[in-house]
Every structure is written in C-alpha cells, then in structure tokens.
Amino acid sequence: MSKPYKIPLSVLVVIHTPGLDVLLINRTDSPGHWQSVTGSKDHEDEALQQTAIREVREETGIDCAIGRLADWGLENVYDIYPQYLHRYAPGVTRNREHVFGLCVPAGTPVTLNPREHTAYQWLPYRKAADTCFSPSNAEAILMLPEFMQ
Known part of the structure; x- marks a missing residue:
C-alpha cells in the first residue's frame, strides 16, 4: 500500500523559554538545516492546534501541556522545496503554514525522533x-518578543 500524499497545510511551532531561548532541531534528511518543529496535518479535519500538539510530541517528545501553546495568527505560504514535491499530490507546489x-x-528535556532529527540546541532567539x-x-523567531507581552 502506498503512502497517502501529504496535505499542503502545516504548522510551524516556535518552542521557547520565558527567557527567549529557542529550540532548534537538525533534520536527518538535510544536515545543517536547523529549524523549529514543523509538520503537516494528518487528515483534512485535524485542527491545526492538534497538528501542532502532535508534531511537537513526535519530533521533540515534549508534551504541550507542560507549557503554553499560543496561536500566533500568522500564516506563511511558500513554494514546496523541489526535493519534497514527490510527497504531495501531482500539481501541488505550494504549502500554507x-x-x-x-x-x-x-x-x-528533549527526546528527538531519530528518523527525523539528529541533534537539537537551545539558542538565544536572535542567534536561533x-x-x-x-x-x-527565522522571521517567526524574530517576532517572539512581540508574542511574549
């Protein structure tokens, strides 16, 4: 049975401390590509908040209940990187995040999923x-102080 196509609706979750240190994780399929938690909806009717909670747990082992998850009300629309287009239905070239x-x-504590990420680091938000x-x-991370008020 083939894998279903990815849904071009995803989340970006900037995980941070009250002191504005940000968690970055390194992708296994793109060494040197540090990023925040990202991931697509599993099914069309999955709420974006549920996608965020699931992806944070899958990628970092962090239970969102220990912190405060906030919807920043921001969306990014971007072209899907060519190396990932095969994961989406034919003709899908853009993702909404x-x-x-x-x-x-x-x-x-952070527990990475070794199939997805090889390392993590906590960095001050500007360095992150x-x-x-x-x-x-990067733009989302730079907006962090605005969302901490």
Whole structure:
C-alpha cells in the first residue's frame, strides 16, 4: 500500500523559554538545516492546534501541556522545496503554514525522533533566527518578543 500524499497545510511551532531561548532541531534528511518543529496535518479535519500538539510530541517528545501553546495568527505560504514535491499530490507546489509558539520551562528535556532529527540546541532567539535555514522560520523567531507581552 502506498503512502497517502501529504496535505499542503502545516504548522510551524516556535518552542521557547520565558527567557527567549529557542529550540532548534537538525533534520536527518538535510544536515545543517536547523529549524523549529514543523509538520503537516494528518487528515483534512485535524485542527491545526492538534497538528501542532502532535508534531511537537513526535519530533521533540515534549508534551504541550507542560507549557503554553499560543496561536500566533500568522500564516506563511511558500513554494514546496523541489526535493519534497514527490510527497504531495501531482500539481501541488505550494504549502500554507500556520505559526504557533510554545513557551516551556527552561531545562525542558528533549527526546528527538531519530528518523527525523539528529541533534537539537537551545539558542538565544536572535542567534536561533540567524541559525535557521528557513527565512519564514527565522522571521517567526524574530517576532517572539512581540508574542511574549
């Protein structure tokens, strides 16, 4: 049985501490590509908040209940990277990404899914934005202080 196509609706979750340190994770399929948690809906009727909760748990082992998950009310629309187009239905070339923030206590343990990520690091938010490979992810990280007020 073949895998179903990915749904071009996803979440970006900026995981951070009250002190504005941001968690970045390194993708196994793109070494050196540091990013926040991202992931697509599993099915069309999955609420974006549920997608965010599921993806955070799958990718970092963090239970969102330990922190405060906030919908930032931002969306990014971008062209899907050519190396990932095969995961989507024929003709799908753009993805819509909804941005959330998750504030967790400093020292929150991280357990990576080794099939998806090889390493993680907590960085001050400006350094995290500079380290991110995705411009939209970096922009979201730079907006973090606005959402902490």
